[in-house]
Amino acid sequence: MAPAVPTTMDRPHFIGIGGAGMSGIAKILAQRGARVAGSDAKESATAEALRALGATVHIGHAADHLDEDATCVVVSSAIRADNPELAAAAERGVPVVHRSDALARLMDGLRPIAVAGTHGKTTTTSMLAVSLAALGLDPSYAIGGDLDGPGSNARHGGGDIFVAEADESDRSFHKYAPEVAIILNVELDHHANYASMDEIYESFETFVGRVRPGGTLVVSADQAGARELTERVSGRHDIEIVTYGAAEDADVRVLKVTPRGLASEVTVLLNGKMLTFAVSVPGSHYAHNAVAALAAGVALGIPAHNLASALGKYTGVKRRLQLKGEANGVQVIDSYAHHPTEMTADLEAIRGAAAGSRVLVVFQPHLFSRTQELGTEMGQSLALADASVVLDIYPAREDPIPGVTSDLIIDAAKEAGADVRPEHAMAAVPDVIAGMARPGDLVLTMGAGDVTDLGPKILARLES
CATH class of the missing domain: 3.90.190.20 (Mur ligase, C-terminal domain)
Structure with a gap:
């Protein structure tokens, strides 16, 4: 049974509730029984989806949108300091919670898989959510995009696995303590927050340091930044490090990716055995995302052949x-x-x-x-x-x-x-x-x- 809503988040107010990350957390809290409210700049399908779950969604930002009995205000790094609802929270002494802290609390008591990297996070997180659900494991998930299948970016599941994107852009992924962490790539991006590759490496090292003892790091063996990071964290002996990719020294080696129109077929070598499965999106990039998802699921104890078959259920994510x-x-x-x-x-x-x-x-x-x-x-x-x-x-x-x-x-x-x-x-x-x-x-x-x-x-x- 999933944990209950933390008392401090049973009546949350989200500023920018329609955003991909914010709306996911709001949906999960609403599904767990919280009385969710919030505001966004404009009407959207996301706002309607939240209302269908019982949330109150205001359009536009105004101080009087913040309910008197709100237990916290949830914000992302995109919310400016002069936002009137944020100012109202300060005046009333309502606790302000960053989106990443709220997501971290939702993972308490569960087995989190956190997916990080400069690109590919949404696809890989979605592949895991869909395949685990296809296997009847009923995961919770929070994704930065809407799945084609479930049609949602988030869900409160009854199982003990929580799959989440881990956003490196503002270092918020330092808040999570995953059982399994996936790092797809390490590149210089988010230039407003990172001045150099050294800062990027330090940030990802901090994230790896948050992996629970006895947990697993799944990391690309092909991408140069990921290989460098693997070298930097190789001294951590209380976790297992599993590499994947086309490189000859990869633990989960991609032997072949065969195009099949707007889909592909991938063959991997895993634990000395060859495994071939379908991926319903085109290109080597997405095939490698699927292999990362496969390695993470195996790290949780899911049989590889079951997961490989379930990954074929993934039909894409919007955009x-x-x-x-x-x-x-x-x-x-x-x-x-x-x-x-x-x-x-x-x-x-x-x-x-x-x-x-x-x-x-x-x-x-x-x-x-x-x-x-x-x-x-x-x-x-x-x-x-x-x-x-x-x-x-x-x-x-x-x-x-x-x-x-x-x-x-x-x-x-x-x-x-x-x-x-x-x-x-x-x-x-x-x-x-x-x-x-x-x-x-x-x-x-x-x-x-x-x-x-x-x-x-x-x-x-x-x-x-």
């Missing part, structure tokens, strides 16, 4: 190479990729899955700081597309940085030989794509911002 539809012979696919490594992986996956098709990209850079540091690499990734349209930077929580615009990406893309053009008006994109696309093409809307909203509009324009 991770999600097919939005087809019109006049043109498929439109949505990609959350916003880091150059992710962009390259998704473009290579699509090219491998649809050989002979032209790939057109609508890319929206995410964050000024990320564009400033990685704009050149983003432009180089776009050279893998046949043609690209680059939108203005989606600021999210950041203020503009002088001189940092999408031109940094466009110039680098042109330098790499890419066919790329700017577009400052998002409303014009459907017409632009309609003028470029022809039957057989694939269109990727790519980025972590509201570029995702363009998919249906592009399809509608292609049909007109």
Whole structure:
């Protein structure tokens, strides 16, 4: 039986309750019986889903949205200090709880699997949640995206396993004490919070230090940063370190990834035995995510062949190479990729899955700081597309940085030989794509911002 709601969180108020991470925690608390309330900037399907669970969701931020009997206010790092509800909490002496602390409390008394890495967290966490549920283990989970299957980013389950994304962006993953930790990759990102790779390594070392004695670290044997981290933490002898990947020295070795259209088949060598299973998403990147999930499940004592079969039940997560539809012979696919490594992986996956098709990209850079540091690499990734349209930077929580615009990406893309053009008006994109696309093409809307909203509009324009 899952733990009860902590007394201090039985009447929580979430500022920004519609966010991927925040809404997941709110859903689990509501499912456990808490009286949940909160606010968000705009109406959304997430707000409606929360209301269906009994939560009160206000639109807009105002001090009087905070109930008099609220036991805590939950915030993320994106909430600014001048938020009126946060100010009201300070005036009334209502405890303020960071999202990561709230999630950590939900894991108390359970067997947590925490998935970390610069990219791939949502997919890997989703694969675990779906496969464990398919095996009847009824896990709880908190994911940074909506599953295609359960249609939710979070669930309170009756089993003893809790699967969660572990966010390194603001060091909040230091709050968790997992039985099994997965580290998919270690790269420099989140430039507003990390100044160097040394700081990144130190942060991940702290996370590894939080793994429970007797637990397991599952870590990539292929990615350079992950290998370096493995060396740095190899002195920790109270946990098992399991590596996975195509490298010859990997403990769980990926022998082959075979494309099967918009899916793939992966063969691994595990404990001296070969195992082949299906992955219902394309590309080596996602196949390796599935192998990480497999290794983590085995670390919990789940038979490998059972878990491998269950991983085939995973059908994807929204925004991770999600097919939005087809019109006049043109498929439109949505990609959350916003880091150059992710962009390259998704473009290579699509090219491998649809050989002979032209790939057109609508890319929206995410964050000024990320564009400033990685704009050149983003432009180089776009050279893998046949043609690209680059939108203005989606600021999210950041203020503009002088001189940092999408031109940094466009110039680098042109330098790499890419066919790329700017577009400052998002409303014009459907017409632009309609003028470029022809039957057989694939269109990727790519980025972590509201570029995702363009998919249906592009399809509608292609049909007109």
